[in-house]
Amino acid sequence: MSTEQTGALHPGEHLDHEHKPRGITRWLYSTNHKDIGTLYLLFSLAMLFIGGSLAMVIRAELFQPGLQFVDPHFFNQMTTVHGLVMVFGAVMPAFVGLANWMVPLMIGAPDMALPRVNNWSFWILPCAFAILLSTLFMEGGAPAAGWTFYAPLSTTYSSDSTAFFVLAVHLMGVSSIMGAINIIVTIFNMRAPGMTWMKLPLFVWTWLITAFLLIAVMPVLAGVVTMVLTDKYFGTSFFDAAGGGDPVMFQHIFWFFGHPEVYIMILPAFGIISAIIPTFARKPLFGYESMVVATASIAILSFLVWGHHMFTVGMPVAAELFFMYATMLIAVPTGVKVFNWVATMWRGSMTFEVPMMFALAFIVLFTIGGLSGLMLAITPADFQYQDTYFVVAHFHYVLVTGAVFGIIAGVYYWLPKWTGVMYSERLAQTHFWCSLVSVNILFFPMHFVGLAGMPRRIPDYALQFADLNALMSIGGLLFGLSQLLFVWGVVRCMRGVGDKASDRVWEGAQGLEWEIPSPAPYHTFETPPVVK
């Protein structure tokens, strides 16, 4: 398949030396992995702020007990759309964007294997989110059943915008599947000579495994939203007991998708951290093979633990024990990774540039999120934790200080390679420290109010939670504002403001992506490099 940029060329148009098409069509018709990676990352950044604004509506309402700003139905729409936007709009596209940029550079390929599919898989996304976000302005409002859209909330009791929601999820799924297939084919077929499987950088490995998870579970999500659609509009009874269906079955099918999905959102971050730690510890990654095996084990185990999301819906004790032990088993490969990162730093010559700071914060805070996950896995304890703010604390630690911090670390790490200029270290360090402090003010107290019994997805709460909720809302606002520093830092680099970056950028950096000039030329590795 051609990797040349041909679609956007018009006769007589002036072309620069890199044959880079100009104007909007450069982006609309682009088949260049770097352009598409940039589009994905910018889209994801926009979604981060949209999802964050929805979260601020939630935090504003929860600033004080009682109902202040929004009615409960609108509050439910906020929690629902916030979750959907962050999961499918911010975290997943950011990882696909990083994969687009970095996978071909890391394996010495000139582009992705299927450049036109690549173009489609990106441009479907803005359409999907335009549809999803448009439901906020419809009569009856956006979906309000939670991002998990349990039946019958999403069928019998949902608003008429459900059809738009289903269509949007289908489009997101198609986009993810196309992206995943592209990444798998690229990694299978486009590796430079000598780039054997066990020489692949860990980011490539984690993405390969993530891509397999995506093609395994996104179709199941498509299936379950289709059932919701036909239950609501076409008289089927998949989840309706009156017609012989079962609402609990929705949860089984959803979480069969949902649990691998949470690893889809963290495995690429593991890959990013595994690239950053060795660079700034100036030592090769400790236990490379065990990292690969651990990632694959986590992926396989992720298919066997969905029941831990539904301990309280009624399950035989044997099944609860199975899901409890299987869940706890995941702590073993995850622990292998954490110990490997720590061992990589052991006696390394460490420096603390911003990518490293975010990576270190990732290790500590992700581990906190993992530990609260282990607490939730304990079946009898889960009956108390289920649907409380403790769960909210848990998944925000693994997703915000885990996945999002991983993404930010990766962006700072590769930004000089993309733009050719160093970001401002002082600005970035300010961003880091503001984020670190505010994110903990935001999420850490959630553990306490959750254990004390504050339920999630409720716009009001008992008076004893008032002080901590006010604190969390302030933390949320500060965390949101801190991200403006991130945007400022990124925009500076995109405009070329800053010190010129060297080709290697970081003293300890290893890998093919550091062999090419900074900024990375529009076309790279047209002649495959030889990997020794």
Place this chain on the structure above:
Amino acid sequence: MTSNASLVRRLLLVCVAMFGFGFAMVPLYDVFCRITGINGKTEGVAAAQPAGVDLSREVSVEFLARSDAGMPWTFVPLTERVRIHPGDLQIVEFEVANRSGEALVATAVPSVSPGEAARYFKKIECFCFEEQALAAGETRSMPVQFYIDPALPERFRNMTLSYRLYKSAHTASR
């Protein structure tokens, strides 16, 4: 090395298969629940007559009736509780009254608790086996004839049979 096209074909096949698997989970779920008996679902068809009676113990069976939210009828068990020997035939009646001014068709969906005991709950005759057409304002008492299988494990001493009455999907305008 596999060519791009054939690799893409195989991966797409995986996607199609997994989409199918999502739907296959629906019958699989029913089969799994029937084999393990964990869902509290009872057989939807009449059971055979009991083989014998276990006089050595008694089981307490309670009855519950619920109407689906917003449905214009009342639905109550006429007996709240019986104590029977496993193998004893028992008939209890449930009464439904259509409070609305129009004819309705109702479906009763049974559920037995604890779920693992559901498979030992044998119904010889039940109003839940078919839909119930109710004229406007009609009150009807509906029987269920059942026995507890003597094979019921010793640890089950109390059981609950619960019905939820729905407007039938065939007449409902959802």
